Amino acid sequence: DAGVIQSPRHEVTEMGQEVTLRCKPISGHNSLFWYRQTMMRGLELLIYFNNNVPIDDSGMPEDRFSAKMPNASFSTLKIQPSEPRDSAVYFCASSPPGSNEQFFGPGTRLTVL
Amino acid sequence: RKEVEQDPGPFNVPEGATVAFNCTYSNSASQSFFWYRQDCRKEPKLLMSVYSSGNEDGRFTAQLNRASQYISLLIRDSKLSDSATYLCVVNPFGYKLSFGAGTTVTVRA
Numbered sequence: 286d287a288g289v290i291q292s293p294r295h296e297v298t299e300m301g302q303e304v305t306l307r308c309k310p311i312s313g314h315n316s317l318f319w320y321r322q323t324m325m326r327g328l329e330l331l332i333y334f335n336n337n338v339p340i341d342d343s344g345m346p347e348d349r350f351s352a353k354m355p356n357a358s359f360s361t362l363k364i365q366p367s368e369p370r371d372s373a374v375y376f377c378a379s380s381p382p383g384s385n386e387q388f389f390g391p392g393t394r395l396t397v398l
Numbered sequence: 399r400k401e402v403e404q405d406p407g408p409f410n411v412p413e414g415a416t417v418a419f420n421c422t423y424s425n426s427a428s429q430s431f432f433w434y435r436q437d438c439r440k441e442p443k444l445l446m447s448v449y450s451s452g453n454e455d456g457r458f459t460a461q462l463n464r465a466s467q468y469i470s471l472l473i474r475d476s477k478l479s480d481s482a483t484y485l486c487v488v489n490p491f492g493y494k495l496s497f498g499a500g501t502t503v504t505v506r507a
Contacts, residue, residue, distance in 0.1 A: 316493060328442070328485075328497040335493070376441055385430045385489045389441035 287311070289390030291377050297396045303365040306393045309358055310379030318387060319352055319362050320376040328376075334360065367397045399424050402488050402498035410504045411476055418472040419501045421486030430489035431462055433471050435482045436500065442485055445471075476505045 290309040298304055310317050319331040333341040334354045342352070349368070354360040364371055374394050378387040404421040411417045423431075431448035446453065448460040448469055459472040469488075473480055486498035 318493075327499045330494070333493055340493070380493075385493070385495065386432070386444055386447070387495060389443065392441050394439075 289377055289379055289388055291375075291390035291393055293393060294391060295394045295396075297398065298367055299398050300368055301366045302397075303363065304367045304371075304395060304397075306362040306375050306377075306395070308360045308362070308377030308390060310360070310377070311381075311388055312358070314379035314381045314388075315357070316380045316382075316387075317354060317360050318378040318380075319360070320378065320389075321373045322376060322392075323373045331362070331375075364395075367395075369397045371395060372397050400498075401425060401490065401496040402486050404486050404498035404501050406499060406501060408502040408504050410506065412506055413476055413478060415476050415505075416472065416474050417476055417503060418470060419484070419503075420468050420470045421498050421501075422466075422468045423486075423488045423490075423496070424467070425488070425490040425496075426464075426467060428488045428490045431460075431469050432487040432489075432495075433458075433460060433469075434485040434487055434497075436485055437482050442497075445484070473503070476503075478505050478507060481505045 292307045317334040322328045331344045332352045337354045352362045374392045376392045377390045380387045433445040434442040435445045436442045446455045452461045457474045461470045483500040485500045488496045
């Protein structure tokens with residue numbers, strides 16, 4: 286079975302550029318989460334979608350970050366403009382109805398120069 | 399106070415040894431508990447859920463102590479492949495998961 290799919294796996298960009306990260310959750314899962322992981326701050330929840338609707342975006346750092354989920358099989362996280370402090374690994378995770386277990390994608394390693 | 403606190407380690411043990419470590423959580427109303435494993439430069443993967451009565455999965459045993467608000471993980475007969483960071487994860491409410499910073503375990507030959 287396919288797990289959570291993320292693309293790209295690695296992204297190197299320059300400060301000020303727009304970055305778009307993509308996620309395909311596991312089929313049948315109705316909850317989707319975007320996380321950011323750094324050595325200093327660990328895993329931080331950025332935003333949570335349920336049935337394609339954003340429920341909790343309190344973790345989104347600032348207006349430069351936005352996320353969408355146009356349908357049950359696709360979500361994007363966009364950073365515009367990007368800054369060096371955005372460098373981190375961004376994970377997408379999904380969970381099935383009625384469960385708190387979350388299944389993570391392989392992550393996107395973002396470096397902003 | 400952090401929601402979930404773990405001893406970062408590292409725990410450096412020989413193959414075949416038993417290693418155990420705990421984490422504590424601050425929210426007494428927490429609903430569910432998990433251990434995730436994260437290998438270097440990889441995603442967290444669910445290792446096991448933790449039930450009130452304690453549970454085993456092969457060489458891994460998890461315990462929950464609600465009164466003292468801590469969770470433990472014990473690994474018996476350690477293998478080289480057990481080397482990883484183990485994340486204690488608590489569900490304080492609804493959908494939210496609170497992740498500990500992780501305990502690093504290194505199993506040496």
